[in-house]
Amino acid sequence: MSQSFAIALIGATGLVGETLIELLEEREFPVSTLHLLASAESAGQSFAFRGKNLRVRDVAEFDFSQVKIAFFAAGEAVTRSFAPRAQAAGCAVIDLSGALLLDEAPRIVPEVNASAVAGLKPPYVLASPLSPVVMLACVLAPLVREHTLQRLTVMAALAISQRGREGVTELARQTAELLNARPLEPRLFDRQVAFNLLAQVGLVDGEGQALLERRLVAELQQVLTLPELKVSATCVQAPVFFGDSLSVSLLAGGPLPLAQAQAALVGESALELVEEGDYPTAVGDAVGQDAIYVGRLRQGLDDATELNLWITSDNVRKGAALNAVQIAELLIKHYL
Amino acid sequence: MSQSFAIALIGATGLVGETLIELLEEREFPVSTLHLLASAESAGQSFAFRGKNLRVRDVAEFDFSQVKIAFFAAGEAVTRSFAPRAQAAGCAVIDLSGALLLDEAPRIVPEVNASAVAGLKPPYVLASPLSPVVMLACVLAPLVREHTLQRLTVMAALAISQRGREGVTELARQTAELLNARPLEPRLFDRQVAFNLLAQVGLVDGEGQALLERRLVAELQQVLTLPELKVSATCVQAPVFFGDSLSVSLLAGGPLPLAQAQAALVGESALELVEEGDYPTAVGDAVGQDAIYVGRLRQGLDDATELNLWITSDNVRKGAALNAVQIAELLIKHYL
Structure with missing residues (x-):
């Protein structure tokens, strides 16, 4: 070219x-x-x-x-x-x-x-789209090619860098204050985010739905061309500098054997499937890398239609x- | 007496x-x-x-x-x-x-x-039982009195104090090393847990199921006397000293209106229901308290049978x- x-x-x-x-x-x-x-x-x-x-x-x-x-x-x-x-x-x-x-x-x-x-x-x-949507879409696309997806439950632990440099600085500042036993006055967030998890990210509407979660669902439906897909999404602010992590549970329309799911994911260029026994994390695996890391792939307990997995990727880079x-x-x- | x-x-x-x-x-x-x-x-x-x-x-x-x-x-x-x-x-x-x-x-x-x-x-x-089981049982019991529970998806972010004093010391030590830009040599865990989330807690069996997650499901089924309840559980190690936090999505057998769920929970002595707009966190709310804090109670998007919520409680005390x-x-x- x-x-x-x-x-x-x-x-x-x-x-x-x-x-x-x-x-x-x-x-x-x-x-x-x-x-x-x-x-x-x-x-x-x-x-x-x-x-x-x-x-x-x-x-x-x-x-x-x-x-x-x-x-x-x-x-x-x-x-x-x-x-x-x-x-x-x-x-x-x-x-x-x-x-x-x-x-x-x-x-x-x-x-x-x-x-x-x-x-x-x-x-x-x-x-x-949002970083968790990039991650979910790349992981789910090979699965929905062969299986009907009935329902998806996602808990997305978002890195503080989704709030930009200010977020990164604030987590470092709060952590240093706490380790030095100095009184904490939160800025940027309305409370302590260091050594804590915040169950709500951004604004919430009158029905208790976070706008960010609504956007995540709508964007994922659009990218997968599955406008009717049922998605339960919870976005949580984690005390992590870089790298979003997603705990995902999905229900297929019929049995989705683990070996089939592994085979569908292993060939995808965007993905890095981490073998059973080990698992990927933001720090050490995903940060600074192009790949989306998938691990803890496992069947539901006594439920062959359920599949559970963990996804992590660099929210600033790949996301x-x-x-x-x-x-x-x-x-x-x-x-x- | x-x-x-x-x-x-x-x-x-x-x-x-x-x-x-x-x-x-x-x-x-x-x-x-x-x-x-x-x-x-x-x-x-x-x-x-x-x-x-x-x-x-x-x-x-x-x-x-x-x-x-x-x-x-x-x-x-x-x-x-x-x-x-x-x-x-x-x-x-x-x-x-x-x-x-x-x-x-x-x-x-x-x-x-x-x-x-x-x-x-x-x-x-x-x-x-396990701390997340105490929390889930207290929250779900008033709901299952009036509604059939079909399926439960739980992401439990466990505090490091579940590993005892050694865990608390290790998180503090790792954090201090990182803030001082010193090289990190993990102990107790096999990798960095500070500013990170570990997707696996304890041993995993040949099917990729963590023993802790199996125990969580079995104990919850026993306490609720619902031996057939379908539960997808993921336990994650969070860089939080005290207080377990749970992101929960449940499916009922029929519509479970938000107002009914609120009414069922608000009267329970073990629970503290945090109003819409605000939400509870481990640090600042749950730690040192007897109550189990419930927040972000919300209906599924276009699904009246789905209910989503966030639970946090002191894992060492109430849990x-x-x-x-x-x-x-x-x-x-x-x-x-």
Whole structure:
């Protein structure tokens, strides 16, 4: 492929933005020019890309007609303000903020629903879903190819880096205060998150449903093209810096023998199946890696239709930045 | 009640043993003499009880005919060695180690299956189940009184104190090493547990089932008198010092309206139902308290038969020591 593309990266100064820069270089993405952008207050910093220092500029002053693809890795408000401008300039948008509705910006996990892009017209407006959705979709897709899925129960323990650098700093600060027996004054969270688990992440609606959990379910249904799939999702804030971990129980429409499930998962390029007896964890296995790690695969007790498993992956890398770059790779291969 | 009882406490030097001593004093349990016992290597320490210092003696040299009730809060091997001796001396045994089979030592949660003791003959050999079982049984009992339970999915995030003082020390040590950027050499666990979640607790059998999870399911079925209840259980080691937290999803045989579930739970003395919008956590709510905290009670998405909730409680106190003392209170009230 000799063609190369001008790229804009909005939210370059965040954890996901920085990982996007690394991945574009590491995967030799055909970039002609990389424009690093952020809101006015974050502009001015510099990041290395292919041996040069690139300065982050104010997105408000950017002319999107210069680029073919724009990654939106800043907050929801930034996407809402500037994605329409990028689209109007004929630029493909890949959103990582969750700001756009599912019918405005279909969620894409290239290993699973790459074909969903074929039905769209340019300029393309696509989104990378929540990290647990990337993980679940890659694990479930090979299973639903051969089995009917009736019900899914997911407990997602989210890494603190889902709150960005501020989250990482706050967990470290709280932990240090506690180990030094100093009084704890929580910031960013309304209570102690160090050595604790918070049962609620983000806002909750009048029915007690967390908006994040609703989004997880809707995005997963869209990516798997299973709009009726019953999903019970609970998102918990864990005192873990990087790496989301999911405890998953699924019910199939009929017997789903363990050997069949193993065979379906073992051939998937995105997955690393950890053998019985051992199990993967965020720290030590998933963090810094491209793979989604699957372990503790086991049948239900006296129930051949039930399958239980554990999934862990780097939420910033595979769960966000890498999936977005894979969407861009899909676009340049077939559509741009 | 003017009668008082001589009591033996085996495993007095452990976290649960120490809490048992506190609770016997705090609840004014009618103790005539308290004998603190442990294995030979732990003997010699002293603990305060009702203003006096009691010295811990070697259990191997103890004559169980001196006491009416013996709490076994040491390891499984200690229970296996000495519980038969206590029983032969006519002493009631309350085991907290999990060493005895379910038909040798029925699991009792006094709020739930106190009546199970009525069918037994002295000398009584009873057991306090795993902390998550105490929590689940207290929450589910009021619901199963009015509704059929079809299926239960539980992700139990266990506090490190389930591994005793050694576990607590190891989490603190690992955390300090990491914050000081020193190389980590795990002890007690085979990997980093600080800022991580371990997907497997204890030994796993040839089918990938953890023995602890099998025990959890069997004990819960016994306490609820629902031997056929389908339960999917996953026990995870969390980097939390004290307080187990459970993410629970249950399916009823028919619609289980949220208002009915709330009404069933709100009247239970063992439970503290946290209102919508807020939620309980181990640190700040449960630790040091007698109550089992329930929150995030919510219906399934588009499924009136599904109910999701979060439970947290002090694993050492309510999950172990307090439940055992409540079993003893039940015994002296009706059976001794």
